[in-house]
Amino acid sequence: MGSINKKILIVEDEALMLRSLSDKFREEKFTVLEANDGANGLDSALANHPDIILLDIIMPKMDGLTVLEKLRQDEWGKEVPVIILTNLSDSDKVAEAMKNRAYDFLVKADWKLEDIVRKVREKLAKD
């Protein structure tokens, strides 16, 4: 499948969302790293160098935009593909994230789990 042993980092503060995404990607044979806030997410990303990152925007400790900004300052982090997870209400923040070269954004409520998996696979296949 090409995705075997691909490492994905999911940064999301909503426990159920994080759990569902993680379980889904594990089912799809990804190696899944989890972080429940921005600061943990950044640490994990810089330590583990995942192949792709799913990043929530509104989170405690450090928000997704700051995580993305800090990632882009890192030698490894400036190229890592990042997909923004969003709610409808934060469109201006999404625009800001896209400026920081986020690969794409997904509105959480609209996208089915398998669609998210497909999107991630698409991106990884391109690289």
Added chain:
Amino acid sequence: MNYFDNQTAILLAAVAALILGSLYCWQIFYLRDKFKRREEEIKRHLYELTILKELGDRVGYSLNIPNIIDVICGSLNQFIKFSAVASLVVEPDKIVFKINLAEPVAKEFVAEVRERMRQSLGALLNKTIPQRQIKEVISGAVLAEEFKEPVRSFFNIPLVIGDQAAGVLTIAHTQAGLYREEDMTILYKIVQQASRAVTRLQEVVRAEQRKLNAMVSSITEGIVMTDRDYKIVVANPAVLQALGLTNQPELSIFDFIDNLEGKFDIRGKLEQSIRFDKIIPEREVMIRDKFWQIIVAPVHPHAQTDAETPPSFLNSNGNLGVGVNEEVLGGVVIFHDVTEEKKLTQMREDFTSMMVHELRSPLTGIKKATEFMQTGNISANPQSYGEYVKLINASANEMLSLVNDLLEVAKIEAGGLAVKREEVDVRQLINERIKFYRVIAQDANINLQAVVDDKLPSVVKADPQRLAQIINNFISNGLKFTAAGGKVTVQAMLHQRRQDVRAEGKILNWEWFLNKGKQSFKNFPAALLLAVTDTGIGVAEAGREQLFNKFKQIHSAAKSEIKGTGLGLSIAKGVAEAHGGVIGVESTEGEGSTFYCFIPI
């Protein structure tokens, strides 16, 4: 004897007649002279009166000093002979020398008069007046080179307005010894009268101006008024503050243009407003980190005063004052600071979007979880299944308590928070609350305890559920912001009327932050004082008020590492106020805080 007698008698009679006659003549001459002098005096008085009346009529309530002097000079020929009458008057930007010639004189004559006046005005003002500052106006008879007569008679009258020398008035003649003291006195009197009148008038105007300035100064809106040439007439402290012009001594429209940084075309708007006689409002202009609503309006000489005036002093055309036909004096620009309103709107929007986030986030989680549970192989894994159910349940609880909090806030705002006072055992209530939070405190390694003043009655009248709400919010707040190894203490006492709460705390030997505060609550009625003191991060002084503001709290909660809506404290405030009490916090940053509330009993 008879003859002699007759002769002698005739002689005597003649001498007597002679004496009498000359006495009579002398008397007549004397009287005539007296009459003549009296007549002259009357003439002078009459002149004085005439000229003063004329001055009054022609000058009216004028403050225009050059104009007044022109009137005086113009009427002088009625009573005094001169070759020339001249004035040297200080105007704001120049000094004007005006000379009116009654007969032809040489250029040198004029130059001499002018020089003498320059010297005497210089002496009055105690400074040298440069020649080039003087503007010359010559009128009347011609300048002719063939008349070489110099100035032979001359006198100066100083013109003093208030305490300030405003100019010099001069009479000059080519003939010598012409002017007597009476002439000078009259002129001196006239000038003095005129200057006194002007001084008084100026004082009235100044008093009015002071009133106006004081009024304009105290207005928090920035106000700047210009005349038709955009010269600044009035600029109040608020507008100078707003545009950073406070240290500018002389202000011109260009200072305003510069400091508005191209955000607002003040000159263009004034021009439009004056030309079309229209009020121009401008919403939300951002200048120097603040938002301003700016209104530009024309200024008319007379504001409308008749009965038809709408109460807003704007007439039906939307003009200030009546005068469509009247000449517009200038324009006024009013800067209204809407930064706070804008902030409030922003806060409200943040609040709404945060609420939406707080509800949508767990709902999306539930949606994703149930989706995964439907499609995945979760049923094959009972442990995982159980975990999902637990998470869904927690999410539902979270949303429910948020919705409840929002409803409470809505009730408080509507003023409909019901308080059912009954007898409450505060000690028992506190113990129950501590029992409820014990597990969380133990998990966080925080020492949670209670101290209650022995003098506190066994029961007080209050709403037990509402009191529990306050204690809950205080405790959970304290636990959130206190690190492991710290302490959270619930405190309760009976605050006595007229007592200083800081002294009361000292007697009880309580460790808290109320003794660090300025408030004594001395004028407060007897009350149940509930407090929760923690050894947490503390609250900066600037942020204390806003902790109890639902909008603000929600905003900072998003940024902090502690998740939560932050509605608890604003609800606690509503509950305390519904009891007629007060709520607050005292704190030392880095050491901890005491959240307190007084419930009058």
